[in-house]
Amino acid sequence: MHRRSFLTLTAGALVLPFAARAALEYTPGLTSQRLAAGETLFLDFRASWCSTCAAQERVLSALKQENPAYEQNITFIDVDWDTHGKGELSRMLNIPRRSTLVVLKGDQELGRLVAQTGKAEIKALMDTALGAATS
Incomplete structure (x- = not known):
């Protein structure tokens, strides 16, 4: 293999894991705007210090890698619990705690998991979305 080809392939391999769409960070009004645009939302109410949230994130990442259709069709939004846990969105959706995953489409909640880390349960929620x- 030529050196230039090797370097090009190596650089591409390093960038590939970052090519997936990152989850959006929640800001007030974002969910209303995205729902009005007809998008299906997967909300992840999380905290950086939460071990259950970290376990959920590992499962979500693995599932997204297994099936790129998730990120191609679903809008993932991370909602920082420390900032927005007592905010309007959390109150409106009656979110009981961090580590809550919610799927929304239009004016309907299609599913929810609270503190669940099982791959089968999270996959089922992502499949619903x-x-x-x-x-």
Whole structure:
């Protein structure tokens, strides 16, 4: 292999993990705007210090890698619990705690998990979101 080809392939391999769409950081009004645009939202109410949230993130990342259709069709939004846990969105959706995952489409909540870290349960919620996003 030529040196230039090797360097090009190596650089591409290093960038590939970052090519996936990152989750949006929640700001007030973001969910209303995205829902009005017809998007399916996957809200992740999380805290940086929460071990359950970290376990959920590992499962979410693995599932996104297994099925790129999730990130291609679903809008993922991280909601910082320390900043927005007592805010309007949390009150409106009656979010009981951090480590809550919620799927929204239009004016409906399609599913929710609270403090669940099982791959099967999270996959089922993501599949619900994918089904809504592609129907």
